[in-house]
């Protein structure tokens with residue numbers, strides 16, 4: 001019997017979910033293992049539709065930037081674009097394992113990641129994929145190509161790294177671009193061509209801050225979205241993170257090209273780039289954490305709060321849950337599965353809650369969290385290893 005087959009339930013509502021070879025099925029062969037949960041409640045696992053696993057070590061004592069950043073580009077230059085250059089294989093592996101463990105324990109069953117490590121391009125996606133496969137989270141991975149450190153050669157190596165990812169039951173690849181403002185026309189065009197060649201789509205930060213808009217206008221485009229479209233980098237399935245500085249017509253334009261948006265409300269608030277007010281004019285908007293801790297209940301609560309503050313009635317209060325439903329459909333599109341969670345043909349990803357807390361987590365039929373404990377690794381040891389690597393990372397960052 002495949003370890004990807006499992007019958008879960010019936011739960012206290014009488015619900016049973018049957019998973020065969022990682023996918024929800026109408027019936028299972030005799031002898032399929034059963035996870036009983038008569039006192040629990042089955043629910044879909046959560047999809048985090050945009051994150052940066054490479055920033056996993058940041059909570060473990062990352063020194064404050066000096067001098068303190070005063071705008072978004074300074075935050076990138078003084079924090080994240082130093083951290084990413086200091087990443088080596090050991091820090092990436094330790095951070096990834098800890099981040100994946102925390103995601104699973106929070107009931108997040110899919111991570112859609114946008115990776116950058118300019119001094120560790122080749123092999124970086126294999127490290128991330130290895131951690132995801134080992135601990136059992138579903139993942140969509142890409143390397144975010146950029147020219148901001150070493151020019152065109154850097155971008156071509158980033159795109160080539162996207163080509164190396166081998167799809168598996170748990171992992172799919174996309175083609176990443178950092179953002180319009182750090183790449184040339186050639187790189188934008190090549191990213192679109194590569195995504196079409198590989199049968200996937202692009203994953204790009206778009207209009208997170210006004211700086212991206214100013215840059216695209218200086219290059220002669222109406223904005224970064226129009227530039228990406230003109231150069232062929234937006235296609236059905238593309239993931240556009242943020243869209244804070246797009247107007248409603250631009251958001252609709254992206255949707256007509258088949259793109260998804262991912263809103264990252266905690267990150268946008270933290271970076272003081274604004275609230276993504278216009279995303280609600282289209283339905284295909286998922287929720288991401290942009291490198292923050294991968295607990296989607298916390299992100300959803302932040303969205304509820306910020307939507308209410310900003311008069312975004314479409315997602316204020318309980319309606320914020322619609323973003324998570326869109327995330328399921330986004331994940332399903334990448335894996336060729338049914339978009340409705342827990343329907344026959346959908347991903348075999350679910351959680352069992354007891355008294356409101358996550359007790360069990362199943363991903364592609366594999367029982368990865370049991371009674372609130374990770375079954376595929378020692379979460380405490382993974383965090384200790386991550387903290388040890390974090391200390392090394394801060395030393396290297398200080399030398400950059």
Ligand SMILES: [Zn+2]
Nearest residue numbers: 114205241290
């Ligand atoms: Zn991001």
